[in-house]
Amino acid sequence: MMITQPDWTERASRYLKAELKRQGVTYDDLAARLNAIGFQETKASISNKISRGAFTAAFFLAALHVAGAQVVRIDDA
Numbered sequence: 001m002m003i004t005q006p007d008w009t010e011r012a013s014r015y016l017k018a019e020l021k022r023q024g025v026t027y028d029d030l031a032a033r034l035n036a037i038g039f040q041e042t043k044a045s046i047s048n049k050i051s052r053g054a055f056t057a058a059f060f061l062a063a064l065h066v067a068g069a070q071v072v073r074i075d076d077a
Contacts (some may be wrong), residue, residue: 013053016063024065033066 020030021066025045027050034041037060045046046063055063064072 009053012055012060013050015054016050016060019064019069020067023067023069030063030067034062037062038064 020026025033027046030046031043034046039059049059061075063071
């Protein structure tokens with residue numbers, strides 16, 4: 001079965017949401033942590049990005065990093 005772009009978009013969004021939940025990080029927490037490393041984010045902007053699945057790889061990786069994720073497993077997405 002071939003995975004399409006919309007499928008990858010949904011998987012990225014679900015993966016990020018799940019990792020934030022595992023780490024106990026709220027969107028408010030995430031915004032503060034991302035702002036501390038130079039991103040300009042608000043709770044609302046993060047919520048919009050994650051709900052649409054429309055975010056850059058840089059945002060995805062930075063969000064996982066500041067949330068405390070140690071490993072990214074694409075087979076879990």
